[in-house]
Structure formats: C-alpha cells, structure tokens
Amino acid sequence: MTLEQRVIKTLKDNLEKSPEISLESRLLEDLLVDSLDRMMLLSGLEDEFSITIAEEDFAEVATVSDIVRKLKARLSD
Amino acid sequence: MYLHDFYSRFTLDESLAEVTGFNPYYLSIESGLEDKLMVNGARLINLASNNYLGLAADDRVKKAAVEAVQKYGASLCGTPIATGYIDLYKRLEGKLSAFVGLEETMILPSCYQANNGLFSAIAGAQDLIIVDRYVHSSLIQGIKAAGCKIRPFLHNNLEHLEGILQRSTGYRQIFVVTESVFSTEGSVAPFQEIVQLCQKYNALPVIDDSHGIGVLGKSGRGILEEKGIEGYQGIYTASLGKAIAASGGMISGKSALIKHLKYYCPHLVYSTALIPAALAGIEAVLDIIDTEFGLLKKRLTSYQQIIYESLLEGGFSVVQAKTPINSIKSGSKENTFIITKKLFEKGILTTPFIEPAVPQGEGRVRLIAGANLSEDTIAEAAAVLKEMGRL
Numbered sequence: 001m002t003l004e005q006r007v008i009k010t011l012k013d014n015l016e017k018s019p020e021i022s023l024e025s026r027l028l029e030d031l032l033v034d035s036l037d038r039m040m041l042l043s044g045l046e047d048e049f050s051i052t053i054a055e056e057d058f059a060e061v062a063t064v065s066d067i068v069r070k071l072k073a074r075l076s077d
Numbered sequence: 078m079y080l081h082d083f084y085s086r087f088t089l090d091e092s093l094a095e096v097t098g099f100n101p102y103y104l105s106i107e108s109g110l111e112d113k114l115m116v117n118g119a120r121l122i123n124l125a126s127n128n129y130l131g132l133a134a135d136d137r138v139k140k141a142a143v144e145a146v147q148k149y150g151a152s153l154c155g156t157p158i159a160t161g162y163i164d165l166y167k168r169l170e171g172k173l174s175a176f177v178g179l180e181e182t183m184i185l186p187s188c189y190q191a192n193n194g195l196f197s198a199i200a201g202a203q204d205l206i207i208v209d210r211y212v213h214s215s216l217i218q219g220i221k222a223a224g225c226k227i228r229p230f231l232h233n234n235l236e237h238l239e240g241i242l243q244r245s246t247g248y249r250q251i252f253v254v255t256e257s258v259f260s261t262e263g264s265v266a267p268f269q270e271i272v273q274l275c276q277k278y279n280a281l282p283v284i285d286d287s288h289g290i291g292v293l294g295k296s297g298r299g300i301l302e303e304k305g306i307e308g309y310q311g312i313y314t315a316s317l318g319k320a321i322a323a324s325g326g327m328i329s330g331k332s333a334l335i336k337h338l339k340y341y342c343p344h345l346v347y348s349t350a351l352i353p354a355a356l357a358g359i360e361a362v363l364d365i366i367d368t369e370f371g372l373l374k375k376r377l378t379s380y381q382q383i384i385y386e387s388l389l390e391g392g393f394s395v396v397q398a399k400t401p402i403n404s405i406k407s408g409s410k411e412n413t414f415i416i417t418k419k420l421f422e423k424g425i426l427t428t429p430f431i432e433p434a435v436p437q438g439e440g441r442v443r444l445i446a447g448a449n450l451s452e453d454t455i456a457e458a459a460a461v462l463k464e465m466g467r468l
C-alpha cells in the first residue's frame with residue numbers, strides 16, 4: 001500500500017460510518033471532522049505509522065493531502 | 078471606550094432562530110411537571126423533560142422535600158466537608174450505594190460537576206483515557222482537564238476500543254469512559270463487554286449512568302443491574318436530576334477511592350452541599366422505586382411504544398429505541414428547529430439537538446413520555462404525531 005492509501009484507510013477506520021475519502025477531501029467541510037474526530041484520527045495515524053504526533057503540528061491541516069504532506073515530511077526526518 | 082473590545086467579542090448568532098422563526102431555548106416555564114406544562118401562557122404536552130418515572134411533582138416527594146425544609150431550612154450554607162453534611166446527607170449516601178450495589182458514594186451539586194471533577198482527581202499526565210466519541214460534554218470537559226492522553230473510540234464499537242487497548246502500552250493507568258444510555262438517541266452501551274475488555278487489558282471502567290439510573294434493570298437500579306454486572310471494580314457516576322427527579326450528581330465505587338475523593342475532589346470539597354429539599358426528595362424517590370418500579374416502568378415502556386409507532390405512522394424517520402427515549406432523525410439544524418417548532422405549535426414540547434451536541438447534519442428531536450402523563454394525554458400526543466407527517 002502507498003502512503004496515501006494507508007492514510008485514507010486509517011481515516012476511514014477512525015471515522016463514524018466509514019465515509020468515502022479521497023486526497024482532496026476536506027476534513028471539516030466534507031468529512032465533518034470535529035475536535036474529537038481529529039483526536040481520534042491523529043491517534044489512528046500514530047498507531048499506523050508508529051510515531052507520536054503533537055496536535056499543534058497538525059493544527060492547520062485542512063485536507064487529506066495536507067496530512068499526507070505532513071506525514072511525508074515527518075517520516076523523512 | 079472602557080472594556081468595549083472585551084464585550085464586543087460576545088455576540089450571539091441568532092440567525093437560526095430568525096430563519097426558522099423559533100427559538101426553543103430558555104422558554105419560560107410557568108408550572109411544575111404536572112400532566113401538562115404551562116409554557117408562554119399555553120398548556121403543552123411535555124415530552125421534553127427527563128422526568129422518566131414522573132416523580133418530580135409526585136405528592137409524596139413534594140411532602141418529603143417540604144418536611145426537610147421545615148426541619149433543616151432552605152440550605153445549610155456550607156460545603157459537605159464543613160457544615161453541609163447533615164444526617165440526611167450521610168444516610169442518603171448509604172442508600173444510594175446500596176441502590177446501585179457499590180461500596181460507597183459521594184453526592185455533588187450536579188453530575189456535570191461530578192464528571193468535571195472526577196478525572197483531574199484520579200488521572201494525570203502518565204495516564205490514558207479512552208472515551209466513547211459521543212459521551213456527554215461534562216465527561217469531555219472533565220477528561221480534558223485531567224491533562225492526560227485522550228483517545229476517543231467509535232461509538233459503542235468494541236472492536237475499535239479493543240484495538241486501542243491492545244496498542245496502548247506504557248501508561249500508568251488506562252481508563253475507559255462511556256455512558257450507559259446515550260441521551261440524544263437512547264442507544265445503550267455494551268457495558269458488560271466493555272467491563273470484560275477492561276479486565277483483559279487491566280483498564281479501569283468509568284460509566285455515567287445518568288439516563289439509566291431509575292430506568293434500566295429489573296428494579297430500576299441502572300446499568301449494572303441491567304447488564305448483570307456483579308462485583309464492579311470501576312467508577313460509577315449518575316445525575317440525580319432525571320429519573321431520580323431532584324438534582325445532584327453521584328460518584329460511587331470502591332470505598333478507598335470515594336473516601337479519598339471526599340477530601341481531594343475540589344468540586345465536592347469547595348462547593349455548597351446539596352440542599353435538604355433535594356436530599357429528601359431523592360430519598361423519597363428511592364423508596365417509591367423500591368415498591369412501584371414495575372408499574373412505573375410498564376407505563377413508561379408502553380408510552381414509549383405508542384409514541385414510537387405514532388412517529389412512524391406520521392412518516393418520521395425515527396431511531397429504533399431500546400430505552401424510553403424516542404428520537405427523530407431531523408438532519409440539518411434548520412430542519413431540527415422546524416420540526417420542534419411545528420410540534421410546539423401543535424401543543425407538544427420536545428427537545429431539539431443540533432451540533433455540537435450531535436455531529437453536524439445529524440440533528441435529533443427527542444421525545445420522552447414520562448410515567449406521570451395520563452393515558453389521555455399520550456393518546457392526544459399520538460394523534461398529533463400521526464397527523465403531523467401528513468401535513
């Protein structure tokens with residue numbers, strides 16, 4: 001699985017009703033992610049990629065591809 | 078101008094009330110919870126209160142409250158640790174513990190306050206709290222105040238919960254927090270399984286039984302009785318302002334913990350004790366539940382069924398209910414207000430839920446028919462609901 005696919009699957013597994021998700025999906029407007037969802041998503045990504053994520057680092061991510069970009073930067077550190 | 082900037086930050090967005098021509102909040106109620114309720118000068122069928130067993134305006138409860146006022150006055154004007162701890166308070170702690178089948182209980186001014194104060198007294202930075210994503214605001218606020226790692230799990234989803242438990246290592250203590258009955262739509266937590274998972278992973282369960290106490294279980298003792306959970310090792314909280322028909326919040330559990338909290342939970346220690354009228358009312362309600370629960374529950378269940386079927390016949394999309402809560406899936410917040418408004422105009426008071434109380438676009442209109450309502454009133458409500466859908 002590519003990184004993108006892993007991110008999408010993790011998001012799907014950590015949101016109520018497993019919504020359809022693409023890289024362009026906007027967290028707030030399309031996926032209706034609230035603050036608890038956001039916590040759940042970030043923890044899910046922590047598990048999937050065996051990293052710890054500081055919430056502040058991801059505070060301004062707006063779309064799924066923003067998350068991918070952040071993770072790529074993080075994993076190449 | 079003095080403080081102008083500060084005060085100009087606080088404006089209320091009333092556009093929803095303007096668009097729908099209705100504001101369901103802070104309605105002025107001009108009577109007690111009798112068969113019908115006086116609201117803005119009109120008599121309404123009350124399907125909005127959490128008065129499940131219908132005991133809030135029961136004559137025996139009123140009498141007990143009045144007698145307590147006569148004996149102790151309106152208030153003891155002291156916190157429980159100081160001069161607020163009357164004999165009635167102590168006796169009630171014992172009765173509540175026996176009622177839910179746990180070792181010891183403390184009583185706070187509200188369950189919001191109980192849930193707010195609990196977690197910072199028992200958890201800290203080295204701990205993890207895993208919490209159902211749909212729990213009540215009081216639990217979320219309380220958990221956030223503890224400053225520990227928080228992981229929400231998908232609503233009532235055991236698989237998701239277990240996955241998180243499996244992967245969570247290195248914490249001093251893990252807590253799993255949920256509610257018995259989720260109040261916006263009446264779903265019930267699979268709490269027996271959650272307790273088992275907690276045992277398997279050495280986690281401590283915390284349950285808020287606010288909408289279960291006095292409602293669930295064959296004698297009304299709540300979620301632990303309902304699920305046949307014996308020797309519960311976790312923590313239990315509940316509101317005394319719903320089926321128990323007074324006000325206040327309880328925290329129950331192992332003796333050593335409650336004894337500790339009675340000195341170290343600031344929300345208890347530094348807050349004026351529950352007033353005598355409330356304490357006596359609760360005691361009277363527990364006595365009534367002891368002798369009349371079967372009858373009251375039967376009425377509650379039958380009313381719920383009648384309302385449920387009427388809603389379906391009226392063409393509403395309704396959540397399949399397992400508790401006395403009926404819940405219309407009303408979608409957008411505008412539609413939620415409009416349904417509430419139409420029902421209001423037809424003489425029925427209900428409770429709308431919009432975000433953030435529910436996820437965006439998943440509005441709910443809640444209807445609870447308390448056991449105090451007469452059969453005629455229920456029939457009248459049923460007729461309105463059936464007709465509504467046809468409009």
Ligand SMILES: Cc1ncc(COP(=O)(O)O)c(C=O)c1O
Nearest residue numbers: 187188189213260287316318325
């Ligand atoms: C699940 C739940 N917990 C706690 C509370 C707060 O209880 P209280 O009204 O006693 O503060 C409520 C509602 O009021 C509730 O629904």
